[in-house]
Amino acid sequence: MVSQVILVMAEYSVEDSPLWFRLSNDKIGLADAGELGLSAGLRRDLEVWNDVFDAIAGSGFHFSSPEIHDHHRAEAFDLAARVQDELGDETHVWCGAGEGVDLFPNLSDSLVVAADSRGTSVEQYTGGRARSITTASAGGRERTARAIIRWRALTERAGSPFGNAQTRSDGLRAAGALQRDIGALSQVIFFGGAGSPSDYLHHFGLE
Template identity: 95%
Template sequence: MVSQVILVMAEYSVEDSPPWFRLSNDKIGLADAGELGLSAGLRRDLEVWNDVFDAIAGSGFRFPSAEIHDHHRAEAFDLAARVQDELGDETHVWCGAGEGVDLFPNLSDSLVVAADSRGTSVEQYTGGRARSITTASAGGRERTARAIIRWRALTERAGSPFGDAQTRFDGLRAAEALQRDIGALSQVTFFGGARSPGDYLHHYGLE
């Protein structure tokens, strides 16, 4: 059973590392990275990553270049995977390319990497509506498609809809690869392997 859901999201005026509690009745808002037990190296890297976002607060959150923005979005998944690795099986880590997910599925354009999708497909949400498209159609490369297929096979083998810490680590890495492939075309989102927060809640009877 999952004990907590952590979202890796950038925010300005945050003094410490930027993990956030989600779907918890007794824990709300910013999670203390030290109290979570994250290593000093990971806490430092999270803080450096968040500082990039904090530094553009005065510019209307416009990144200096598209390349820096693309890298920041992809790096969110790398950091989220490391958080998942350190926190283990009872924690599920979510990531929306460093952005918030509270408005999902009404984001302008989002690609969800879900464990129960078929083949190389990902779920494309546009204006709140979803459709399944192939990784290639989304702009992903062949090696990214292979990573998604491998992750899904490992998740199924783990015997749980959302796998274990290792498979969710692999899922976040696959999401990172897709985000790097597509750049600013869309926001990749990972809900621990679920298609949406609602599907996640339904599975655990938390609706």
């Protein structure tokens, strides 16, 4: 059973806690990294990552180069995987490349990496409309496609679509690999293995 859902999302002036509770009526808003019990090393790395976002506040939150933006997006998944590793099975960590996901599915262009999709497929959302495309069609490399296939197989053994903390961590890293491959083409999103927040709510009977 899930006790908390946490989204990794950069925000101005949150220091080592770019972490946000989701899908809860009693845990709302900022999730304090210290209160969660995250290690000092991970808290430091979360703060360094969020400092990059803080530093562009004066520019209207425009990154100085596409390369820096791409790296920041991909690194969000690495950090999210580490948060998942440290918080364990009862915590589900989401990541949308370090950006918000509240407007999903009405984001400009996004790719959802879900456990129940077949083969190397990912769900592409454009203007609220979805279609399944292969990882290669999305711009992903062969090794990324293999990582997604491996993650789905492990998740199925552990209990799809959410698996356990280890499989969700693997899924976050696979999603991060896809984000690295495609750069600014799309925002990759990982909802703990689900296809959408509504699927998540339906699975746990929280609707």
